[in-house]
Amino acid sequence: MPVDATLGYDDSNIFARILRGEIPNKTVYQDDWALAFHDINPQAPIHILVIPKGAYVSWDDFSERASDAEIAGFVRAVGKVARDLDLVSPGYRLLANTGINSHQEVPHLHVHLFGGKALGPMLAR
Ligand code: AMP
Numbered sequence: 001m002p003v004d005a006t007l008g009y010d011d012s013n014i015f016a017r018i019l020r021g022e023i024p025n026k027t028v029y030q031d032d033w034a035l036a037f038h039d040i041n042p043q044a045p046i047h048i049l050v051i052p053k054g055a056y057v058s059w060d061d062f063s064e065r066a067s068d069a070e071i072a073g074f075v076r077a078v079g080k081v082a083r084d085l086d087l088v089s090p091g092y093r094l095l096a097n098t099g100i101n102s103h104q105e106v107p108h109l110h111v112h113l114f115g116g117k118a119l120g121p122m123l124a125r
Pocket of ligand 1: 014023025038039040041042049096097103104105106107
């Protein structure tokens with residue numbers, strides 16, 4: 001079910017639970033600002049989710065409330081994961097769904113990182 005991104009942060013969402021260590025994940029990278037792990041239902045040969053460690057619903061929420069250090073740390077983590085997975089040369093795609101029209105399912109900001117094959121058109125036609 002898509003979530004309404006205007007409803008505020010729900011501390012019981014699945015990524016909050018992953019960050020608290022209540023649910024396992026396949027971590028590929030983490031630092032003070034971000035956690036990157038394999039998507040449980042991959043849509044491409046490489047499908048990683050990168051999430052900030054702070055409690056933010058969406059990109060717009062994060063950009064409004066997060067500190068400069070959190071924003072820099074998160075953005076740098078996304079790029080580091082892409083480099084570490086050798087995705088720069090073949091290319092990759094980033095995607096951040098927000099709200100109902102975008103079919104966001106988990107109300108904790110996450111950037112999908114897709115790679116490992118030609119990814120086709122930007123949106124379904
Ligand atoms: P979105 O529709 O952008 O909110 O995407 C949510 C993503 O989270 C989907 O691609 C799910 O497959 C993924 N997901 C849900 N639960 C887990 C989990 N426990 N571990 C890893 N990925 C998950």
